[in-house]
Amino acid sequence: MVLLAIEYYSYQGLKVAVGSTSDAFQRVSKFLFFALSTITFTGFILFEPLSKNAATRSFLTFFMTIGIANILGKILFAIWLLIDDLIRLARLIWAKLNPQVEVVQKDGISRIEFLTQAGAVSAALPLLGMGWGVVSGAHDYRVLKRTIELSNLPEAFDGLTITQISDIHSGSFWNRNAVERGIALVNEQKSDLIFFTGDLVNNVTSELDGWTDLFGSLRADLGVYSVLGNHDYGDYVQWESDSAKRKNLTDLIETQKRMGWDLLMDENRTISKGDDQISIVGIQNWGAKGRFPKYGDLEKAMKGTAKSSIKLLLSHDPSHWKEQVLPEFKDVDIMFSGHTHGFQFGIEVGQLKWSPVKYFYPEWADLYTKGAQHLYVNRGFGYLGYPGRLGILPEITVITLRRSEG
Numbered sequence: 350m351v352l353l354a355i356e357y358y359s360y361q362g363l364k365v366a367v368g369s370t371s372d373a374f375q376r377v378s379k380f381l382f383f384a385l386s387t388i389t390f391t392g393f394i395l396f397e398p399l400s401k402n403a404a405t406r407s408f409l410t411f412f413m414t415i416g417i418a419n420i421l422g423k424i425l426f427a428i429w430l431l432i433d434d435l436i437r438l439a440r441l442i443w444a445k446l447n448p449q450v451e452v453v454q455k456d457g458i459s460r461i462e463f464l465t466q467a468g469a470v471s472a473a474l475p476l477l478g479m480g481w482g483v484v485s486g487a488h489d490y491r492v493l494k495r496t497i498e499l500s501n502l503p504e505a506f507d508g509l510t511i512t513q514i515s516d517i518h519s520g521s522f523w524n525r526n527a528v529e530r531g532i533a534l535v536n537e538q539k540s541d542l543i544f545f546t547g548d549l550v551n552n553v554t555s556e557l558d559g560w561t562d563l564f565g566s567l568r569a570d571l572g573v574y575s576v577l578g579n580h581d582y583g584d585y586v587q588w589e590s591d592s593a594k595r596k597n598l599t600d601l602i603e604t605q606k607r608m609g610w611d612l613l614m615d616e617n618r619t620i621s622k623g624d625d626q627i628s629i630v631g632i633q634n635w636g637a638k639g640r641f642p643k644y645g646d647l648e649k650a651m652k653g654t655a656k657s658s659i660k661l662l663l664s665h666d667p668s669h670w671k672e673q674v675l676p677e678f679k680d681v682d683i684m685f686s687g688h689t690h691g692f693q694f695g696i697e698v699g700q701l702k703w704s705p706v707k708y709f710y711p712e713w714a715d716l717y718t719k720g721a722q723h724l725y726v727n728r729g730f731g732y733l734g735y736p737g738r739l740g741i742l743p744e745i746t747v748i749t750l751r752r753s754e755g
Contacts, residue, residue, distance in 0.1 A: 352390075352420065352511025355420070355423050355424060356386055356423065358427050358430060358683070359382075359423040359426045359427055359430070359472070360382060361430075362426060362427075362429070362430040362433075362460075362465050362468060362469065363378060363379070363382055363426075363469060363681075364422070364588070364651075365462070365465045366462075366465045366466045366468070366469035366471070367379075368461075370701045379517075385416075385419040385476075386414055386419065388412060388419065388612025389415070389419045389420060390414035390416075390622075391412070392409065392412040392413045392415070392416040393416065393684045395409065396409060396413060399540065410521070410735075410736050411483075411523075411736060414419060414479055414483065414541055414717065414736060414737070415476070417475075417479070417735075418475040418478075418479040418480070419474040419475075419476065421475035422471070422472035422474065422475045422476055422532075423472055423522050425468065425471045425472055425474070425475070426468040426471065426472035427468075427471060428468070429464055429465070429471065430460075430464075430465065430468055432464060432491060433461050433464040433465060436461060436464075437460065437461075438495065439740075443505045445459050461701070462640050466705060468521070478739055479735065479737065479739065480681055481737075481739065481751055482693075482694070482735070482737035482738050482740075483735075483736055483737035483740030484737070485734060485737075486737050486738035486739055486740075486742055486743075487523075487524070487527070487736060487737040487738055488524055488527030488528065488530070488531060488743065489738070489742045489743065490530070490531040490534055490730075490743050490744070490745055491742045491743070491744055491745065491746055492534065492538065492746075492747060493715075493745070493746050493747070494587065494746075494747045494748075494749070495715075495716055495725065495746065495747070495748050495749070496748070496749045496750075496751055497716070497725075497748055497749070497750055497751070498750075498751045498752070498753035499617075499659060499682055499683075499721075499750060499751070499752065499753060500721070500752070500753045500754075501658050501659065501682070502658065502659055502687055502744065502750055502751070502752040502753075503622070503625035503627070503659070503752075504625075504752060505622035505623055505660050506622060506627055506658075506659065506750060506752075507750070507751060507752040508682075508749060508750070508751065509541050509542070509627075509749070509750045510538070510539075510540040510541050510542070510747060510748070510750075511541065511542045511543070511544055511661075511685075511747070511748045511749075512535055512540035512541055512542070512543045512544070512569070512745065512746065512747050512748075513542070513543075513544045513545075513546060513646060513685050513725065513727050513745075513746040513747075513748065513752070514535060514536045514544075514545055514730045514745055514746070515545065515546040515547060515548070515578075515665075515686070515687025515688070515727040515729050515730060516546075516547065516548040516578065516687045516690055516727070516729035516730060516733070517545070517548065517549050517550075517564070517687065517730050517731045518548055518549075518550065518551050518580070518729075518731035518732060518733045519528070519549060519550050519551075519556045519557050519560050519564075519676050520550055520551035520552065520553070520556030521551060521661070521731055521732050521734075521736060522547050522731065523732055524559075528563070529563060529649055530561060531730065531743070531745070532563055532564065532566060532567065534745055535567060535745055536566070536567060536568055538745070538747050539570055540747060541569060541570050541571045542569050542571045542572060542573075542574065542629070543567055543568075543569040543572075543573040544573070544574055544575070544629075544661075544663055544665070544685050545573070545574070545575040545576070545610065546576055546578070546663050546665050546686055546687040546688075546727060547575070547576050547577055547580075547581060547634065547663075547665030547687060547688070548565075548578030548579065548580045548581060548665065548687065548731075548733075549575075549577075549578070549581055549601065549605070550580060550581060550601065551580055551585075552580065552583055552585055552586045553586065553597055554598075554600040554601040554604060555599050556600075557604055559584060559608065561604060561608050564608055564610075564618070565607070565608035565609050565610075567609075567610075569610075570725060571620055572618075573609060573610045573611065574610070574611045574612075574618065574629050574663060575605055575610045575611065575612050575613070575631070575663070576612070576613055576614075576631040576632060576634075576663040576664065576665055577601075577612070577614070577633050577634055577644075577665065578634055578665040578666075578687065578688060579634045579636065579642065579665065579666070579688070580733075581598070581601055581634075582598055582642070582644070583597045584642065585599060587694065589682050602614075604682055607646045612631070613620055613630070613631020613632070613650070613663060614631070614633055615631070615632055615633055615645055615646045615647075615648055615649045615650040615651075616630075616631060616649075616650055617629060617630040617631070617651065617653060617654050618623065619653075619654075619657060621674065621682065624692070625658060626655035626656065626657050626658065627657050627658060627659040627661065627662045628653075628659070628661070629661050629663070630650050630651060630653040630654065630662045630663065630681070631650065631662075631663040631664075632645035632646070632647050632650045632662065632663070632664045632669075633645035633646075634665050634666060635647070635664060635665075635666060635669045635673070635686075636665075636666040636668055636669065637666070637668035637669060637671075637672035637673075638666070638668045638709060638710065639709075641666060641668075645664065645669075647662075647664075647673060647677075650662075651678065651680075651681075651719075653754075654680075657729065659682050659750075660680055660681050660682055661683050661685065662674065662678075662681045662683070662684040662685065663684075664684055664685070664686055664687050665687060665688050666684060666686060666688045667684075667686040667687075667688060667689065667710060667712045667713070667724060667726045668710060668712075669684070669686070670684050670686070670712060670717075670724045671711075671712070674722070675719055675722060680723070681722060682721070682723065683722075683723045683724070683748075684722075684725070684727065685725050685727070686712075686725070686726045686727065687726065687727045687728075687729055688710075688726075688728060689706050689710050689713045689728075689729075690706075690728065690729040690732065690733065690741070691704050691706060691713060691714045691728040691729065691741030692704045692705050692706035692713075692741065693729075693732055693733075693735055693737070693738045693739065693741055694735075694738070694739045694740055694741060695739075695740045695741045696740050697740060697741065697742075702715070704740075704741055710726075712724055712726055713726060713735070714726050714727075714728050714741070725746065725748060727744050727746050728741055728742070728743065728744040729743060729744065730743050730744070730745070731743065
């Protein structure tokens with residue numbers, strides 16, 4: 350009912366905004382208005398029955414993207430109209446209280462044409478912006494390079510390179526050629542290590558059908574290491590039984606093994622060079638925000654790492670860093686995370702970096718440092734829900750470890 354009210358209110362404004370244009374333009378404008386409305390309500394009606402089917406999910410995602418953009422646009426239009434109505438109401442009250450100053454016409458005070466037309470123009474912005482984010486931003490992979498200095502880094506590991514990707518969300522992809530270019534770009538970095546920090550799928554392991562050869566082509570001299578994200582457990586869909594859900598997770602674990610990835614489930618691996626060694630620690634999903642689960646056991650994962658000079662932690666959710674890592678595990682040198690996607694929307698121009706997600710996750714993208722400990726939050730390789738990115742582009746991170754003099 351709220352959406353219908355917004356549609357009706359916006360349509361009244363549209364008639365005024367295009368009232369002085371040609372008949373042809375008026376017809377086209379009204380046709381587009383009702384076409385978008387039809388797409389919106391059809392998408393909402395079909396979402397529940399069709400979203401469970403992999404064959405229709407991608408199509409439905411685009412449908413819903415148009416619908417959401419339509420709603421946002423008409424809400425913007427309604428705001429302009431509300432401002433116009435408030436001004437008209439104030440003028441009407443003033444005229445009633447001061448009849449000798451202004452005579453009110455029988456049909457009241459007409460809308461302010463500038464405000465109405467400005468509202469009509471602004472209504473198109475969400476559709477144009479979100480459309481551009483799908484066409485241009487969804488697969489515009491960016492390689493971001495960062496150097497982290499560590500005073501305790503053994504000389505043998507000085508210059509070690511790590512490529513990190515996160516949040517693939519394979520069930521969302523709609524352009525295989527573009528994804529292939531992204532994976533090729535990861536391999537082109539020729540890093541010593543590759544880290545994947547969770548959310549390989551949206552909900553079910555079957556989303557990987559047809560993708561395992563591609564993701565299995567990732568190569569690094571010292572190995573490809575991964576952890577699970579909150580979406581990998583199948584918590585967001587209904588299962589026929591608990592055993593079906595457990596099998597889904599088992600299948601995902603086995604699939605990663607077949608791809609050649611070393612999936613760390615609250616465990617660690619040691620890499621040695623001569624007498625020096627570093628530990629790669631991987632924990633199951635552990636979130637401190639909202640209702641995200643705490644499956645991981647960091648104390649268990651850290652066992653056996655005491656002799657390692659450097660400890661690199663893979664943990665999907667960046668809220669884990671402040672909540673547990675910083676206060677309890679001072680020997681974790683760098684934590685690698687993802688999860689936020691940078692909200693797939695925001696602004697990054699020079700030093701200016703903003704996204705709405707920062708109000709829920711203070712550490713939402715790039716490098717953060719507290720004392721001698723570091724956190725890197727990857728903006729994600731894929732996308733979820735909205736099949737694009739606007740302002741916050743998909744990321745491939747290359748981190749070089751350097752031995753500091755301090």
